[in-house]
Amino acid sequence: MNDGPVTPVGVRLDPLAGIELLDQEDLIRLVRSMMSNGVALTFHGKRSAKEISRKVRPRVMRREPRLHVGSPAEQSRNLLIEGENLQTMVTLYKYRGEVDLIVTDPPYNTGQQFRYNDKWDEDPNDPDLGTLVAKEDGSRHTKWIKAMMPRLQMMKAMLKPSGVIAICIDDNELFHLGMLMDEVFGEENRIGILNWQKAAAARPDNSHISSATEYVLIYSKDTETARTYSLDRSEKDNRRYGNPDRDPSGIWREGNLTARTYSTDNDYGIQSPFTGEVHYPAGNGAWRHPKRNLIGWLGEWGVPYEIRSIKDGKRAALMVVGQKPGKISSTHMEAAQKRLESGPWPFVWFGTDGTGRPRVKTYLERIRKGKVPTTYWASEDLSSDEVPFVELGATSWDYTESGRSADGVSELTSIVGKGHGFDTVKPLKLFKKIIQLWCPPQGLVLDPYAGSGTTGQAVLEVNQEGDADRRFILIEQGSPATGDKYARSLTWQRLHNVITGQRLGPDGKLTNGADPVLGGFEFRMLTRQIDAKTVLSMKKDELVDVVITSHWDMGRRGSTNLIRIDDPKYSYLVGCNEQGEGYFIIWNNGGPVGQLDLDSYRIVLKDAEKARIKPPYHVYARYEVYQSRNVQFWKIPDKILAHLGLNENSDRFNDDEISG
Template sequence: MLVSTSGGAFLEQPALKLSSQASLDLDGLELLDREDLIATIKRMVNGGVSLSFHGKRTAMEIARKVRPRITRRISDLHVGTPEEQSQNLLIEGENLQAMVTLYKYRGQINLIVADPPYNTGQYFRYNDRWDEDPNDPDLGTLVTLEDGSRHTKWMKAMLPRLQIMKAMLKPNGVVAICIDDNELFHLGLMMDEVFGEHNRIAIINWQKSYAPKNDSTHVSTATEYVLVYANDKELAKTALTLRTEAMNARYKKLDGDLEPWTSDNPVRREARERDRYAIQSPFTGALHYPGANSWRIPRADLKKYLEQWGSEYVENDVGDSRIKALMIKGSPAVKMNQGQNLDSDPVIEGLDVLEHPIIRKARIKAEKVRDNEVWPFLHFLKNGHGRPRVKRYLSDVKKGKVPLTYWADEDYETPIELGTQSWDHEESGHSQAGITELNAIVGKGHRFDTVKPMKLMMKIIQLWCPPGGLVMDPYAGSGTTGHAALELNRLSGANRRFILIEQGRPDNGDKYARTLTWQRLHNAITGKRPDQNGNLRKTAEPLGGGFEFRALTTQIDAKTVLTMKKDELIDVVITSHWQNGSRNAPNLMRIDDPRFTYLVGKNERDEPYFIIWNNGAGPVGQLDKDSYNVVLQDAKKAELKQPYHVYARYELYQSKNVRFYKIPDKILAHLGLNENSDPFNDEGEN
C-alpha cells in the first residue's frame, strides 16, 4: 500500500514489495492505474492523504459487477411463528452477493456490526479471479502470513464490502467493525475514505483478556478494537450505556423520601452576578456563597427551600458588595472580616452568633425537620453543619451514562447467564467468555474459537441501534449479534430486528449457517440447552422471536425469472419486494394454503400479494378480468384488504384496487438490476 502525505512522501508497506532489486518508489507508482495515479497526485498537491494500493480501482468496481442471487426460503430451518419469522433473517451465502441481493434493504439498516477475518494466516481466503469476476464461486486459497501481498488482498476484499455497507445504512445509520492490530491501520484508512474521517464516531479499545499471555516477546496483546463510523455524524445518535447497580446504589432514601436521591451541587459553572449572594444556614447561622460561580436555583425557590427548615427568611445587606443575602429574620447583624475572600465561605464575625436566641431557635426547628420529616430539596451536609446541597433524584437522572472509548474487563469478564448448564473456563481472558457462552448454549465440540462476548455485542447494539431498529451482521459467525439483539429485546422490551449473513466453511464441508449459527439462534429463542449427554432440554428462559432461513442459489436474470417454478418465484417475490416510491422494505409473510389460487403473502398492514399463474400452476400468467375475479375471491377468503399487490406477466385488466408489478421487469428492478440493460430486453421479446 502507498500512503502519500502532505509532504509528498510515499510509504511502502511490506504487502507491496516486489523484489529486492526493484526501486520501491518506481514500482509502487507503476502499480497504479493512470486514473489512480492522477487522483493520488491531485490529493498530494492539495495537501491531503491518499490511500492507494495495487488493484484498488478494480476493488472499487467489484460491487457493481456482483449479480444478485435467488434466495430460497428453507422452511425446515425457519424458527418461530410466521409473523415472528418475517422479522429476522439468517442468510446462508457469500456476504457481498447477499448484500447485493438485499437491494430492498438499501438505506434501511440502522446498525451494521461486522467481525471480518483478521488476516492472521488462519481463516482469510482470497481468490485472484475475483479481480475479473467477483461472481466466481471458488473461495480461493488460504492467505498465509508469508504471503507478501496479504494486506493488499485483505483490503481488496474489504473495500467493496465497506462500500455496500455504507449503501445499506440509513442516513443516520452507524457501522461498527471489530478488528485487531493486524489490519487496524489499513481498515481505518479505508473507513476514512469510504465514510469520511469527519464521520468517525469512535475507536473503541476493548480489553479482550485480563491475564498476560506469552504471545509476544515484547508486549502481551490484551486489547482489540472496534471502529465506529456514521453514515452522517450530524444525524447519528449514540445512546447512553446502561446504568449499573453500583451507580444506582449511590441513591438512597436517607430521610424517608419516597424516591431515592443523592446530594448534588447547587452551583452552576457560570458567574452570574444576580445569583452570587450569601444564604444563611438555619443550623449554624453561617453564610454560604456559591464560590467563584453562582447559584443554579432561582432566588425565589432558594428562599422557599430555606424556609422549609422552619424559619422565615428576609433579604438583608451584609456589606459584601453583593446583592442582598437571604438571612433568617431577626438574626444578628453581621460584618465581614476585613480582606476576607468572599469566594471561600466567609465566616461571620463574632463567635456568639451560634448562641444568639434567633439562631438557636432556628437550629431547634431545623433539627426537628432533620430528625422527623422528609428533608427539603435544599439541605446541608454533615448533619446540618456542612455546605448546602440539593437533592438529585434517581428518576430525574439520565437513564444511563456517556460511553467511554475504553471498555475494560469489568464489563466482559463474566459471561451473561445463558441457562442452567455451566462450563469451566479452560483459560483466563474475557475473549474466552464468548467461547464459554457458545459452549453453554450449543455444547462443546463446535470447533469455533473466534467468538465475541455477548456483552460486547449487546453494548454496541444498545448504543447505536434504536429499540425498534434493524441491525445487520455480514460476518455472522456463530450468531452472537442475533443472539445479543434477542437478549436486549428480552431485557428492555424492545423490538430490534436482525439480518445475519454467514457462508460457513464449505471448503471443510461445513456450512455452519445451518448448523452452528442456526443452532445457537434456535436454542436462544426456545430456551433449549444441551445436557451433559448432549441432549437438548428446555432449561433456560426462552428469548422468544423467530427468523427465516434463506440460502443464496444461482444468479438471477430475466430468463431465470421466467423459467422459475412457482415455489421459487414466490420466494423471490417475498424476499425482494419493496414499496415503490418510498424505498420502504416491508416484511412480507409468505402464505402457503391450498385454499388460495394466487395469494402468496401479505405485509404488516394485511395487504395481500398475488402471483398470477396459468392454470394455477404455471407458467406466469396475465392479469385479466377472469384472473382478477380469482384475486377477489382469494382476498375475501383470507379476509385481507385493498390494495391488492399483483405480480403477472402482462396487465390486460386494470383496477384502482390493484398495484401491478410486471414479471420479470419489476422483480429485476427490486433487485437493483437495470431493466433497460438486462439481457432479457436485448432478446427482442415483446
Template sequence: MLKKQYGAVSANDLDQLDLLDKEDLIKLVKSMVSGGVALSFYGKRTAKEIDKKVRPRVTRVNKSLSVGSEHEQSKNLLIEGENLQAMVTLYKYRGQVDLIVTDPPYNTGQYFRYNDKWDTDPNDPELGGLVSLEDGSRHTKWMKAMLPRLNMMRVMLKPNGVLAICIDENELFHLGMMLDEVFGEQNRIGIINWQKSYSPKNDSKHLSTATEYVLVYAKDKTLVKTGLLSRDEAMDQKYRNPDNDPDGPWKTNGDPTVATPSEKDRYAIQSPFTGALHYPGARAWSNPKKTMKSWLEAWGSKYVEKDIQDGRVKALVIKSAPIPQVMSEHNLDNNPVVTDEEIYNHEIIKKSRDQAIRVRDTEVWPILYFSGDGFGRPYIKRHLNKVKQGKVPMTYWADDDYTEPDVIGAQSWDHEESGHSQSGINELDAIVGKGHNFQTVKPLKLIKKIIQLWCPSNGLVLDPYAGSGTTGHAVLELNKETAAQRRFILIEQGSPDKGDKYARSLTQLRLKRVITGERPDEHGRLVQVAEPINAGFQFQLLTKQIDANTVLSMKKDELVDVVITSHWEDEKRANLYLQRIDKPGFEFLVGKNDLDEGYFIVWNGEDSVGQLDIDTYSKIIQEAKKAGLKPPYHVYARYEVYQAKSVNFYKIPDKILAHLGLNENNDRFNDDEGSE
C-alpha cells in the same frame, strides 16, 4: 503496496510504483502535490468498482431451518451465502439499516481467503486459497476484499446509520485508512479499545496482546445519536436518601458551582449552621442568586444581600448577623471559607443554627445543603430520577468480572456475561455444546453494548460476517430484557470449500436455541433451562444469478420466494414485512403484509406465469375474501389486460428485477446512489 502518502513516497515504495495503474498514479501525484493524504494500493481502482459489478442472486427460503411463526420469521433474516452478493441482493434494505456491527476475518494467516478471479469477475463463487502470513501481498489482498464490502455497507446504512467493525492490530491501520476514505474522517465516531483477555499470553516476544478494537463510523456524524449504557450498581451507590426525600435518592456530593466564572455569581454565602462565609473559589455558583437565597432561607433564617467589603458583589448573609472579617479578597479563590469562633457563638448565629438543626433532623433538606451534618461545605442535591438514566460510554472497555466462568445452565444466562474473548467461547459452548471448532467468538457483552449505543429500540441491525451468530443472539436477548423490537439480518457463508456451511449447522442452531430456551446438559441432552422468546427468523440461501430469463423460467416455489424476499414499496421500503401464505385452496395468493393486504402471483399452470384479466381478477377477489384480506391487492403477472382501482400491478419480470436493483431496460445492475 503503497500505504498513506504524506506528500512523499519512501524509497521502498518507489519499487512498487509500476504495480499501480494510470488512474491510481495520477491520483497519488495530485495528492502529493496538494500536500493531502491519499490511500493507494495495487488494484484499488478495480476494488472500488467491484460492488457495482456483482449481480444479485435468487433467494430461496429453507422452511425447515426457519424458526417461529410466519409473522416472526418475516422480521429477521439469516442468509447463507457470500456477503457481497447478499448485500447486493438485499436491495430493498438499501438506506434502511440503523447499525452494522460485524467481525471480518483478521488476516492472521488462519482464516482469510482470497480469490484472484474476483479482480475480473467478482461473481465467481469460489472462496479462493488461504492467505498466509508469508504472502507478500497479503495486506493488499485483504484491502481489495474489504473495500467493496465497506462501500456496500455504507450504502446499506440510513443517513444516521452507524458502522461498528471489529479488528485486531494486523489490519487496524489499513482498515482505519479505508474507513476514512469511504465514510470520511469527519464521520469517525471513535475507536473502542476493548479488553479481550486478562492474563499474559505467549503470543509475542515483546508485548502480550490483551486488547482488540472496534472502529465506529457514521454515514453522517451530524445526524447520529449515541445512546447511554445501562447504569451499574457502583454508579447508583453514590445516591442516598438520608432525609427521606420524596423525590428519592440523591447524589450526596453535587457540586454547586460551575467552571465558567461570572462575576455576578462569585459572592459569599453565610452558613446557617456556623455563620462562616463560603465562596465558590475560582468558580461561580451554578444557580441564580434569587434561587440560592430561597434555598438558604429554607433552613429557617431570613437572608439579605449585603456588601461585606470583600471586593465581590453583595453577599447573601443572615439578617442582622455579624460577618466574619475577610482579610484579603485575593485569597478567596484559594481559601473560600472564612470562619470566626466569636461569630459561631453569637446569639443570632446560635438561633439560626438551632433552626437549621431542626430542619436537618425533622424535615426534608433544602436543595442546597451543608455536609458534615451541616458544619461542612455547601453542596447541591441531584436526584437520581432527574439525571440521565445511563452512563456515557468511553473508548476503553475493560471487563468487570473475570473470576467466574460461564456455566452450562439457566443461571449463566441471567447474570451479566463477562466481556473477554473466553466468555464468548463459553457462551457458545453453553448454548450449542462443545466441539464447534470456533476459536474466536466475540462476547455478548461487547456486541450488546454496541447495539445499545447505536441502534434504536425498533431499529435494524446488519451483520455481514455473522460467524456463530453473536449479533443475532445479542439482539434477541436485548429485545427480551428491554421489551425492544430490534430486527436483524445476518449473512454467513461458512466454509463451503471444507464442506462446512455452518450458517445452518452452527449459526442457525444457536439462534434457534436462544429462541426455544433449550440448552445441552453435561451429557449433551437438550433440556429446557430458559423461557422461550417470542421471536423467529427466516433462513434464506443465495443460489444462481438472476436476470429476466431466470425469472421467467422459475418454478412456482422459486418465484414465490423471490417475490416474498425482494418486494418493497417506496413509502414502506424495509419496514414492509411480507408473510408467506402457503395453504391449500389458494391458487394465486402467496402472502400478506402487516396491514392484511394480499399478495398474488397469477399462474397459467404450475410453472408458467399468466396474465391479469377479468377471470383472474374475480378469483383474486374470492381468495382475498376467503383469507380475510383487504385491498389494495398486490398482483404479479406477465401482463395486465384488465385494470382495477383495487389492484397494484407488478409486471413480471420487470418489477422483480427493479426490486433487486436491476435496470428494467438493459438488465444491468442499477448503481444509482439516489436510493440511499
C-alpha cells in the same frame, strides 16, 4: 530515516511506491491526491477493488421453511442468510439505505481465518471463498484490503444517512482498516476507536508487549445525522431503590463490595462491628475499594478500626481495635447498633439488622446515564479512590462491562454444547452495548460476517431487556472449503436454542434448559444468478420465494416484510404484508406465469374473500389486460428485476455511491 514504503508487504503509504504498476487513471488520481496534500491509501489493484461491487449481480434467494424459527410474523422480522456476503448485500437491494447499525467481526488477517479468492479480481460473482492466506504471504495485507474495500462500500450503501458501522479488528490490520474506513466513510465521519479488554491477563503473544485488548472502529455515514443513544430511567428501573435509613444523599440500593477480578492486595478480612465475624470477598474475588477508603467508611460506625495481620494467610485485615476474630466487645457492638438505629448508615453496611456481610450503597442520583461512552471499555468495574463506587445497571451503558473473548466462547458453548470449533467469539456484552448505543429501539441491525450468531442473540436479548423491537439480518457463508456451511448448523443452532430456551443435555439431546427469548427468523440461501430469462423459467415455488424476498414498496421500502402463505385452498394468494394486504401471482393451471384479465381477477377476489383480505390487491402477472382500482399491478419479470436493482432505467450497478 527510511523514506521507503511503510509496509513493503503490499500496502503502500508512500505515494511513489509501485508507481510503475499504475495505469493512467490511477496515476491521475495519485497526482491529484498529491497536489491536494491529502493522505491516500494506495495499493496495487485498488481501482479494480473499488469497482468490484458494481460488477456483482444479485442472486435468487430461496427460503428454507424447515429452518425457520418462530411464528410466521416473528420469522418475517429477522433473517439468517447463507451465502457470500458481498453477493448477499447486493441481492438485499430492498434494504439499501435502510440499515441503522452494522456491527460485524470480519476475519482477522492472522494466517488462520482469512481466505482470498483470486477470481474475485476478474469475476466477483464467483461464490468461492478461496484459499487460506498464510501469515508468510507477502501480499496478505493487499489481499485483505482488496477483499474488504468492496464489502465496506456495500455496507455504506446499506446504511441509512444516520446509520453507524461498528467493525471489530485486532492490531494486525488496525492501521490499514483505519485508513480504509477513512477513505470509504470519510475521516470526518469517524466517531471513535474503542479499545476493549479481551482478556483478564495479557497473552504472551509478543516478545515486547503482550496484548490484552482489541478494537472496534465506529464510523457514521454522516455525523451530522448520526446519534448516540441514551436511556432515561423509568419507575420500573428504580423499583429496587429505597431509603430505609433516611440517607440525605437520596434513594439507594444494595451494591456488591466484591469485585469480579482477583487481586492479592485486596484479598483480606473485614471484621464486623456487630458480630466480630471476619468476612472475606465472595467467591474468588477481592474487595473492590482501596483499603484506605474502607477503613474510613467502617470507622463511621463509631468503632475504631486498624490494619492488622490475623495470620490467616492473607493480607493484613481491617479489624476493630483490640478485638480478636469472632469476638466483639459490648461497647463496640452498642456503638454500631446505635448508628444502625439512628441512621443514616455509612457507605459500607452490614445488612438491615447488622448481622450480614459487608456491602455498599448504590445511589440512584450518582449513576451516570445518558453519557457518551469512553474509548476504553474495561471488562472490570470502574471505581474511584475518592468517591464511593457506583454500580451501573443494565440500562445505563457508560461503563458497563465489555466482556472478554473467553466469555464469548463460554456463552457459545453453554448454548450449543462443546465441539463447535470456535476459539475466538466476541462476547455478548460488547455487542449488546454497541447495539444499545447506536441502534434505535425500532432499528435494523446488519452483520455481514455473522459467524456463530453473536449479533443475532445480542439483538434478541437487548429487545427483551429494554422492551424494544429491533430487527436483524445476519449473513454467513460458513466454510465451504472445509465442507462446513455452519450458517445452517452452528449459527442456526445458536439462534434456535436462544429463542426456544433449549440446551444440549448430557445425553446429547435438546431439553428445555433456559428461559426462551422472544423472537424468530427466516432462513434463506443464495442460489443462481438472476435475470429476466431466469425469472420467466422459474417454477411457481421458486418464483414465490423471489417475490417474497425481494418485494418492496416506495415509501416503506425496508419495512415491507412479506409473510409467505402456503395453503392449497388459494389459487393465486401467496403472501401478505404487515398491513394485512394480499399478494397474488397469476398462474395458468400451474403452468407459466399468466396475465391479469377479468377471469383471473375474479379468482383473486375469491382468494381475498377466503382470506378476509381487503383491497388493495397486489398482483404479479406477465401482462395486465384487465385493470381495477382495487389492484396494484406488478409486471413479471420487470418489477422483480427492478426490486433487485436491475431495472434498465435505474441500474444500481451504475451508481457511483457504491464505489465510494
